[in-house]
Each structure stands twice: as structure tokens, then as C-alpha cells.
Amino acid sequence: MKFTVHAAYRALEAEGLVTSSRGHGTVVRQQTPLKRLGIARYDKAKWRDADEVAFIADRVATGRAYRRGEQTQSVSRVEAPPAVAAEHGLEPGAEVYARARLVKEGEQPTHTLTSYYRPQYVEGTRIVDPTPGPTGRGGGFRVLYDAGYEIDHMTEELFARVPTSDEVELLQLPAGEPVVELHRTTYTADGTVVEYAIGLHAASRFAWKYDFKVPDSTRDGKAAQ
Known part of the structure; x- marks a missing residue:
């Protein structure tokens, strides 16, 4: 038996x-997986004019609750990994702030996200405060906005892969479940990179959704790629 x-x-x-x-x-x-909004989660009306940080926007869209203790974090000043240095345009060995979060729904982890910032952009702000939970009203994007760095556009790259043993334990993954790795680069209007983030998502705990206007480069007068 x-x-x-x-x-x-x-x-x-x-x-x-x-x-x-x-x-x-x-x-x-x-x-029921969480709706991981692709574009609407970054609407400025959410973080600039209200207090809805990106991952909480996903909870709202899914009709699920959020409690402050469901995000833990650590903040440290570290030598930039090669990919981080390249995205920020820094020399090898330059230091950045790394703000690492583990996000849960109840007791179940859903994803991690580590954001990397140039020190001169965030020194003395709430972004480098290790207090658990979002960085106050509007989260990190609002902090950057208040510091004079308003986000204008971003790129996101997604990679599905097999998790490491440490990632299986951290995200409490069942046998055989893949993860989705996210790379996000956030820019101001003049092209300055103000954040580079790497996230790791349990694949079955999210449903990714993108709603966007279909481009027409010919009508817009832009060269076709």
C-alpha cells in the first residue's frame, strides 16, 4: 500500500x-496560472499616478490578492556580471546595485527578479533600502521617475530552459518543470539604460499575455527591418 x-x-x-x-x-x-501582463503591466497610470507596481498589476488582472510579506528582497553593491556591464555600457569590474526579489503567492514562490542599477542613479533612494516589499508607492519605476529618470521604453527577452537544482529548490518546482528566464532592459527617452533585470519564472505558474498595436513600418515611413 x-x-x-x-x-x-x-x-x-x-x-x-x-x-x-x-x-x-x-x-x-x-x-489557474497568474496572468503575466506583457505591456499593460507597465502602464504609467499604474506606477506613476497610483501605487500598483508591475507584479501586483498581474495579481489584479488575475483577480488574486497580494500581501506585503509575499515579496522578500536583498540589496547589495556588487561587481557587475558581464551581461549587466554590457547592457549598462560599463567597464568590466564596475560596481552596480543589485536588488534581488523572491515573490510568492501565499507560501508558493512564483518567480525571482534581480534588477541592476548604476549607483549614481539610485544612491540614497528607496531602491537601495533592503526593507522587504515594494519600494513604496509605485515601486522602483516611481523611484526612478522621482529621481529624474522617467522610463520611456524597454525590451524583454524570454528564454525557456531546464532549471538548476538550486532553482528547483528555490521555486519549489515539481520534477520536470521548466523555467522561463526574462531579461528586461529599461530606457529613458534619450536611450539611457536605467535598469537591467533578470527574472526567473516557474513556467506553469504564469500565462503570458501581450496586447499591442501592430506596426506598419511602410506607412510610418520607417525602413523595413
Whole structure:
């Protein structure tokens, strides 16, 4: 009987219906994924004029609640990894601030996000305050805006891959579940990079949605790419 129950748990875990982790046992997984808004989550009306930071906008769009303790963070001044230095246009070995967050829904982790900033842009702001939770009203984008760095556009790249053993433990992933790695570069209107962020998302816990105007480079007078 013991082996039958164990096999049943393994089958449910393989189908993504339950998840097992050390210290948490076996629990039923949330079946409705969070809507991970692609563009609407960055609407300035949310973070500049209100207090809805990007990941909370996802919760609102999904009809789910958020509690302050569901985001933890650490802030440190570190030597920029090569990809970070390249995006910021820094020399190898230059220092940046790294603001790392682990976001949960209840007790279940959903994703991580680490934002990297040039020190001169964020020194003395709430971005480098390690207090858990968002950086106050409007989050990091509002802090940059108040410091004179209004975000204008950004690029996002997504990569699906197999997680490392440390990532499996951190995100409490079931066997065989991939992760979606996000690279986000945020610019001001003059092209200054004010944030470069790397996120890691449990693939089954998000449904990605993009709503955008279809470009017409011929009508707009732009050269075709």
C-alpha cells in the first residue's frame, strides 16, 4: 500500500497537479496560472499616478490578492556580471546595485527578479533600502521617475530552459518543470539604460499575455527591418 500511494504522488507530481519539497511536504498546486501582463503591466497610470507596481498589476488582472510579506528582497553593491556591464555600457569590474526579489503567492514562490542599477542613479533612494516589499508607492519605476529618470521604453527577452537544482529548490518546482528566464532592459527617452533585470519564472505558474498595436513600418515611413 505504501508503494502504491508513493507512486500515485509521483504521478500527480509529474502531471503538475501537486508539488513536493523538503519542509513543505506534498501540496496541491494552484491550477489557474497568474496572468503575466506583457505591456499593460507597465502602464504609467499604474506606477506613476497610483501605487500598483508591475507584479501586483498581474495579481489584479488575475483577480488574486497580494500581501506585503509575499515579496522578500536583498540589496547589495556588487561587481557587475558581464551581461549587466554590457547592457549598462560599463567597464568590466564596475560596481552596480543589485536588488534581488523572491515573490510568492501565499507560501508558493512564483518567480525571482534581480534588477541592476548604476549607483549614481539610485544612491540614497528607496531602491537601495533592503526593507522587504515594494519600494513604496509605485515601486522602483516611481523611484526612478522621482529621481529624474522617467522610463520611456524597454525590451524583454524570454528564454525557456531546464532549471538548476538550486532553482528547483528555490521555486519549489515539481520534477520536470521548466523555467522561463526574462531579461528586461529599461530606457529613458534619450536611450539611457536605467535598469537591467533578470527574472526567473516557474513556467506553469504564469500565462503570458501581450496586447499591442501592430506596426506598419511602410506607412510610418520607417525602413523595413
